[in-house]
Every structure is written in structure tokens, then in C-alpha cells.
Amino acid sequence: MNLYEESSTTSQSLLRIALTASLAFAVVGCTKPPVSPEVEPKAEAPSAPAEMAAADKGFVCDDDIDTTKLSAEDQALEDELWRQTLEYLKGFTTALETSRLCLDSPRAVIQTNDGQSNGVESRCVSRYRDVELMVKHVNWVLDHPDEARTCFDSQKNYEAFPLYSPNERMKKASKVASWIDRPTLNDYYADKSGLIAETGRKLGKHFAAILDNTDSKGFVDVDMTYKGLPDLWAAVGWIPFYAEAEKAINARFRGGYAYAEVMGPWGLLRIKEIDGELIGAEIGMTIQLESFYPYHFHHSQELYMNIGKSSCAKQNTYMVMHWDNPSFVQKRTEIGWDVTIDKRKHRKATWFRPTSPTDANEWIAYYERNAIHATEVGGKCGKGDAPPGFAQVWARTSSRDNNQTTKVCVPIDAKGNPKPVESVTAKDPVVCHLEDWKP
Numbered sequence: 001m002n003l004y005e006e007s008s009t010t011s012q013s014l015l016r017i018a019l020t021a022s023l024a025f026a027v028v029g030c031t032k033p034p035v036s037p038e039v040e041p042k043a044e045a046p047s048a049p050a051e052m053a054a055a056d057k058g059f060v061c062d063d064d065i066d067t068t069k070l071s072a073e074d075q076a077l078e079d080e081l082w083r084q085t086l087e088y089l090k091g092f093t094t095a096l097e098t099s100r101l102c103l104d105s106p107r108a109v110i111q112t113n114d115g116q117s118n119g120v121e122s123r124c125v126s127r128y129r130d131v132e133l134m135v136k137h138v139n140w141v142l143d144h145p146d147e148a149r150t151c152f153d154s155q156k157n158y159e160a161f162p163l164y165s166p167n168e169r170m171k172k173a174s175k176v177a178s179w180i181d182r183p184t185l186n187d188y189y190a191d192k193s194g195l196i197a198e199t200g201r202k203l204g205k206h207f208a209a210i211l212d213n214t215d216s217k218g219f220v221d222v223d224m225t226y227k228g229l230p231d232l233w234a235a236v237g238w239i240p241f242y243a244e245a246e247k248a249i250n251a252r253f254r255g256g257y258a259y260a261e262v263m264g265p266w267g268l269l270r271i272k273e274i275d276g277e278l279i280g281a282e283i284g285m286t287i288q289l290e291s292f293y294p295y296h297f298h299h300s301q302e303l304y305m306n307i308g309k310s311s312c313a314k315q316n317t318y319m320v321m322h323w324d325n326p327s328f329v330q331k332r333t334e335i336g337w338d339v340t341i342d343k344r345k346h347r348k349a350t351w352f353r354p355t356s357p358t359d360a361n362e363w364i365a366y367y368e369r370n371a372i373h374a375t376e377v378g379g380k381c382g383k384g385d386a387p388p389g390f391a392q393v394w395a396r397t398s399s400r401d402n403n404q405t406t407k408v409c410v411p412i413d414a415k416g417n418p419k420p421v422e423s424v425t426a427k428d429p430v431v432c433h434l435e436d437w438k439p
């Protein structure tokens, strides 16, 4: 089962194309030989950087990198996009290596409610092996920019699926985005109507204002935001991911959400392997207008850095709880687990936590495999005049193995049967059909 089974039949359906591509990838991914642990270089050893610098790192790019020769003028624009890409990656990996609350890494929220003490659960995030590998791989890129550059592609002529710029104003303000000349979200919604399209246009309109209301300096000494890297945020390929995905239910969310990928199988920097190691890092950004992103889950682990500033504590909140959390009801099925979520039975428990780019406890969260998560972006509040909308730095750590499909939990009635609804909130009971992860 996948998220897009019931999406519209438009022949140009972006999501169907994306799905086809990701399924094709999954098949290829499953046939790859596993990386042998004994051939892993000891990148953590103190002497490793000198050895690595001397050696050819053996970068293997994805096979769809555009190698068209550019004019000197265009090359300069692509160079700038590359520079800002590296800066974004530097901020990302530096943030994960900076000591905050743990001695050697940030401490990330891994459950907003542990289901037992009803408290939040956190962990020193670099101790997760997938995070450790992602940091190592991004550092390999930063240490070998010339080799990594061979896998970089502005995606100006990208054919796998359409990519968008947020709006005309942001595009015009960036020479790089003007050169790449992607259609805008307004173009995407031009022939569409209804609440999804209306919200989609609103997202395009408020995009820059939402991005202006962000901060990364609270947790890392690199400005990863739109202010610091304006060409990257305007020129990276944005995808209105849920616009045609009916299973995401909420129209305001489906129109009001987009994400973009800087590094990863579908992003600007597409590295398949380095030194025989599969590169699972998938790093980008998300944006969401005032709306509820329903409970959902996926195999790949995920990491968020909350760069969006809030006007009050409850404006932008999120929840993440492990699928086997005692607050849920789990039932074994032939292919995995059915996990029933009914927040009404836990009235006094806080599931949703605030986000803040400057609070050491609230700026980073890590989602384990099949963790159930949701994001609630609220309306205007407090004294701030920030527009209701929320941007995050987003990453998956294992984007090149197993099933990458994001699945949304299904609303149910009192008897536990699927219930057709037009909108869903955090309090509505749902069932999440988990599938086993097969190594």
C-alpha cells in the first residue's frame, strides 16, 4: 500500500511520477549488495582526515547528473548555488557535531511523550549509527568538494518530475533562481481550484515572509536560513508533495505544504556511493502553512532542526512517539502492525511539544524507524507579527534502502473501521498500518 494509490488520474500527476521513480529506485536499492562492515574506513580516527585528503574517495554519482557544458556566466551562477549548498551542509553537520546538552552532540527529542512517565524522551543524537554515518558522509563531501561537485546538478533540466520555485518575487530577487527558471507554485496551481489550490497560492504568497522568520544561529554558527543563503532557498526545487495525495486528507495541509531536497536521491547533490558506502543522507527543507499534518510514519529515520521562530509557545508544535509506545494499541498483522491512536483516551497527557530554534531542548528532533509523527502549525498568536507558517531543516538518514514511502494513518470509527472524512485533527482516532522493515 502506498500514499498515492488513490491520487488523481491527471496524466501529469507529479506525485505519481515521483512514486514510480521511488518504487523503481526501491527495487534497484534492494538488489544492492550490503556494505561489508570490515571495509568501512575508520573515519573517526584522529589520523583519518590526512589519509582521506590524500586518497581518491571514489565518489559514485547517480546516473542522471546533467553534464551540459555551461557558459562562463551560467557557470558562475551554478558555482554560487554550489557554494550555498556546501554552506547549508556545513551548518547541518556542524550542528550535529556541536556539544549541546550531551558532551559530543546535541540531545534530540526522540519521543514527545514516552507513554510511561508521560515525559519527553531525548537522546544524544550522534549515538544513533545512521546519524553517525550521515555526519561522516557529509563531512566527506565537505572535505572533498571537487570530487563531490561532479555529482552536483542545478536540476535546471531535471526530467524525473517537475520542481518549482516558491514565487516570482523570490525568483527575481535571485540571479541563480532566475537562471534556473523553474515554474512557480502559482504556475502549478494555475489550472486548479478549491481549497487545496487556494491554500497553495497562499503558501506561494507568504513563502518569503515565513522564511524571513527563521533562525539557525541559535544552534549553530552558520546562517542556514533564507537570509544567509537566499539563492539556495529560492533556487532549490520545491515540491508540493501532498497536493495530489488524497490520503493526506486535510486540504489546507495538502496545499500549504512543500519540501525541497538539497542532497539526496532527488536533490541537487546526488551521490550514490563514496568509497563503496551507500550514501543514505537526504537533506533539505520543509515549509508548512497554518494546518495539521496528520499522523504519519515511514521506514527511514528522520531528523528535523526547527529553524522556524514562533510568536507563542503553542504556535508551531509537533509530536513523535515510537510505534510501540504504550499509549497506542498495537495489533500484529501478516505484514506488520496495526497501531491504533486515540488521543482522547489520554486527555491529560501532552503529546505535542513546542519548537524553538534557540532552546537547546526544542530545536532538534529525531524520529526512529516507523515512529508516528505529526505537525500542528497554528495561527497568529502573541505579540509577534509573524505570518502563520513554519519552516524546518529536514533530513532522512537512510534514503537509499528499503521502502521510502510516507504513509498517513487512516481515520477510523468507534468500531475501528475506516471512516471517510474531509478533515482530521490530532484528537480523531486513526489506525496506522505499519509494514515490517526487511533488512
Ligand code: ZN
Residues within 6 Å of the ligand: 296, 297, 298, 302, 373, 406
Ligand atoms: Zn516523516
